[in-house]
Amino acid sequence: MSDDKHTRHIDLQCPTCGCTDYQYSSDMTTELVQCASCKRELTKDELTHLNSENIDVHTTEVKEELINDIANIFSKTFKNK
Numbered sequence: 001m002s003d004d005k006h007t008r009h010i011d012l013q014c015p016t017c018g019c020t021d022y023q024y025s026s027d028m029t030t031e032l033v034q035c036a037s038c039k040r041e042l043t044k045d046e047l048t049h050l051n052s053e054n055i056d057v058h059t060t061e062v063k064e065e066l067i068n069d070i071a072n073i074f075s076k077t078f079k080n081k
Helices: 044-050 052-079
Strands: 022-024 032-035 041-043
Touching: 032 044, 041 044, 044 052
Parallel strands: none
Antiparallel strands: 022 032, 032 041
């Protein structure tokens, strides 16, 4: 089973304009990101929280794929014995 198959890149959308491009402060001590389009500033936690529904959908998809892949592996393993 390949780890790459179950890897997802989730674009986090700005809750104001829907843009998925952000500018990050060069100062790594701040947790603020700024939307490249509308310039809204959010903390990384706020951005994650506001995109939680999208994140949950992707997480559910990965879980389902893993369950199916594991079931197939078990099926093939026991079928060959």
